[in-house]
Amino acid sequence: EVQLVESGGGLVQPGESLRLSCAASGFGFSDYTMNWVRQAPGKGLEWVSSISKTGSSVNYADSLKGRFTISRDNAKSSLYLQMSSVGAEDTALYYCVKSSWGYPEGRFDSWGQGAPVTVSS
Amino acid sequence: DIQMTQSPSTLSASVGDSVSITCRASQSVILWLAWYQQKHGKAPTLLISKTSILESGVPSRFSASGSGTEFTLTIRSLQPEDFATYYCQQYNSYPWTFGGGTKVEIK
Numbered sequence: 001e002v003q004l005v006e007s008g009g010g011l012v013q014p015g016e017s018l019r020l021s022c023a024a025s026g027f028g029f030s031d032y033t034m035n036w037v038r039q040a041p042g043k044g045l046e047w048v049s050s051i052s053k054t055g056s057s058v059n060y061a062d063s064l065k066g067r068f069t070i071s072r073d074n075a076k077s078s079l080y081l082q083m084s085s086v087g088a089e090d091t092a093l094y095y096c097v098k099s100s101w102g103y104p105e106g107r108f109d110s111w112g113q114g115a116p117v118t119v120s121s
Numbered sequence: 122d123i124q125m126t127q128s129p130s131t132l133s134a135s136v137g138d139s140v141s142i143t144c145r146a147s148q149s150v151i152l153w154l155a156w157y158q159q160k161h162g163k164a165p166t167l168l169i170s171k172t173s174i175l176e177s178g179v180p181s182r183f184s185a186s187g188s189g190t191e192f193t194l195t196i197r198s199l200q201p202e203d204f205a206t207y208y209c210q211q212y213n214s215y216p217w218t219f220g221g222g223t224k225v226e227i228k
Binding site for chain 2: 107109114
């Protein structure tokens with residue numbers, strides 16, 4: 001059974017940094033593109049970032065303006081999201097999401113339960 | 122970026138009704154369109170991919186169609202567990218984008 005467990009969320013002040021982690025199990029982590037998708041309170045889903053199987057290719061939503069960095073450690077079956085210069089607009093539940101096998105890789109077949117991030121002073 | 126527009130944003134229906142949700146893309150996504158269901162307080166789940174392919178375990182009362190820029194999700198004979206919010210998502214090109222969601226609520 002695929003399991004994706006996020007951690008590292010919490011309350012952070014505007015302008016500060018935060019690192020989210022996702023521990024994956026139940027599948028061959030290094031064989032799949034991984035993603036972060038967020039959902040602001042009461043709002044819809046927003047794709048944040050994707051990273052290829054080897055980590056050699058990454059993509060980000062334009063709205064992030066270079067503030068976030070996605071990475072992975074295949075030896076640890078873990079996905080990360082380094083968030084910097086956070087603002088109120090980054091307040092959301094951040095989901096760790098596994099892409100399905102095959103191309104295109106933007107089909108999301110497994111989701112974690114989410115890590116809540118609240119940006120407030 | 123490809124903008125995804127869903128309609129309606131809210132849909133009121135009764136158990137046993139059939140409902141349809143429309144998703145329009147600002148440019149062609151060919152057939153690379155997925156549908157997700159999100160129940161209150163839960164993570165989304167993938168229902169349908171490549172426009173019309175039901176994921177394993179999804180009931181056959183769900184169906185979907187379309188191509189290019191216009192897509193439809195239909196639920197026949199709504200069941201109590203189907204009351205949820207549904208999102209379309211294009212995965213033809215980055216950035217992958219979601220529709221705003223359609224909440225299917227009990228009338």
